[in-house]
Amino acid sequence: QELCRQHMAAKSLFGRTETPAAPAETSRVSSVSSQFSDAPQPSPSSHSSTPSWCEEPVQSNMDISTGHMILAPPRSRDRLAKEWQALCTYQAEPSVCSVAQSEANLKKNRNPDYVPYDHVRIKLKAESNPSRSDFINASPIIEHDPRMPAYIATQGPLSHTIADFWQMVWEHGCTVIVMLSPLAEDSVKQCDRYWPDEGSSLYHIYEASVNLVSEHIWCEDFLVRSFYLKNVQSQETRTLTQFHFLSWPAEGIPATTRPL
Secondary structure, eight states: HHHHHHHHHOSSSSOOOOOOOOOOOOSGTTTTTGGOOSSSSOOOOOOOOOOOOOOOOOOTOOOOHHHHHHHSSOSSHHHHHHHHHHHHOOOOOOOOOOOTTTTTTTTGGGSSOOOOOTOOOEEEEEEEGGGGGGGGGGGEOOOTTSSSEEEEEOOOEEETTTTHHHHHHHHHTEEEEOSSOSSEEEEEEEEOOOOSSSSSEETTTTEEOOGGGGGGEOOOSSEEEEEEEEETTTOOOEEEEEEEEEEOOOOOOSSSSSTO
16 A cells, blocks of 8 residues: 555656457446447547546545556546446346246245346356256346456345355355345244354255354344355365344335444
8 A cells, every 4th residue: 555655646647548448248237338448539629628537646645545546547538428428328228037037936036026137147057056957036236347246136045045045155256245134024034044053054065154153243233154165075165254234124224324
């Protein structure tokens, strides 16, 4: 961080270099980002009101996140303007949920009204699945690069989809699980317990172990658990952390963001 700050302090303006446009993504999920192409664009008019990326001296006490943004400026002059225009004009493409709504997969959905689209859903490796299916009710959440989803949104596992859940966690290399619901609310089950109360449990080829000493109740709103996940076929073991938020209602939002 100190080196970064020194670099920022040494320069008041940072040059930009043009780079070739990246190959177009074929996935429909990249429909928005494809409008952000970095291909060479006609030079803007001298009357353009679009400001340059950095017109003011950089402060040495700038926070590190802002510093990284400046050290990695956009690859074309009007990148931000293009992104904003694309977001304003974006319309969701007609989509279907035929896989999730098929007879074979209907029972895997906790709520039939909340299912993933066919073109943007997490796919399991069917050859490793006990039912030889690639379906799980889950979708990727993308930040800026469709090729590298940052998060996975999924339903609370059902008793018969717990093995699918752990398979997804393993195959996608997840290291953190954020659970936003209690197991039950107002006597209505929101999620089946997909981890053992103590010791370990085997879910298909995935063995999840939880040590009681690794469960910490930080406050009345959430607790933290540590999991040891083992693939009994490869003998590989991984460590995961679960943040279990207890006060997010099934209908609505928390009264305050303070616990978050």
